[in-house]
Amino acid sequence: MMLAGYLVAVLVGLIAVAAIYGILSSLPNAPAYFDLMGVSPIAVLLVPPLGMFVYFLTIILTWMQTLVFALIAEFFSLRSFLLHMVFGAIAAAAGFALIWPDAPESPERWADTGIIAAAGSVAGLIYWLIAGRDAGFRRPLFERA
Template identity: 80%
Template sequence: MGMAGHVLKRILMMLAGYLVAVLVGLFAVAGIYAVLSSLPNAPEYFDVMGVTPIAALVVPPLGMFIYFLTIILTGMQTLFFALIAELFSLRNFLLHMIFGAASAAGGFALIWPDADINPERWPDIGIIAASGLVAGLVYWLIAGRDAGFRRPLFGR
């Protein structure tokens, strides 16, 4: 397989990793909200956020809307981070997790631009960033471990 084949393979791995990571990240958001809603003094809307996956499963168009909206909101920053990882062959899982958290928080900032100055949104930013950590780890498992457009000299 030539250089063009290797680059095409990497691009397809990046795309597959991103799509699966977004899905897992959405489940992580729902799971975190569900767990946190059981804590004392949790905000009321945490209960609603924990039940959203059930609504998304019962009404598939709603689930697809949430999935595609998440892809639109996080796509550009994720592409930027993925290209940096590929160009510099960055394969550290912690770095991919940080990239995922930054992408998720950036997507949240696109929905609520004043979230950083509104103290009521700070827990949401943390929850979204935590789900981005999970998504970044999933992306690393699928595409990040072998990051690099350049072919390795030996082995694979």
């Protein structure tokens, strides 16, 4: 279930990035930067080859940190949805830092990092819904009815 949850969470995270940029570009007095960013994620979703490239690139950039977080959650039986959302935000921001290493030095990239982290938290919630609620090698002694 971990792999299925991860693959679906990455897809939902990419949709969340497009939705967040789309919403921010439609706000009144939004910077011109969001006009371009409001269109480009939607283009990635609508052009299948480009969308698959971004999907696989996202998987390549986030698989290691996500695997570490998933194994931590499994080993310690961490089933909190908030913790999975934090893990997703950290994994997404770390993946963004891998592709854009000078992002912390650039003030324009702080908004992008926040948006990517917010989409990562949505992805973490989706992962929790699919695989994280039953995380852990140890099972409870009594099953709920």
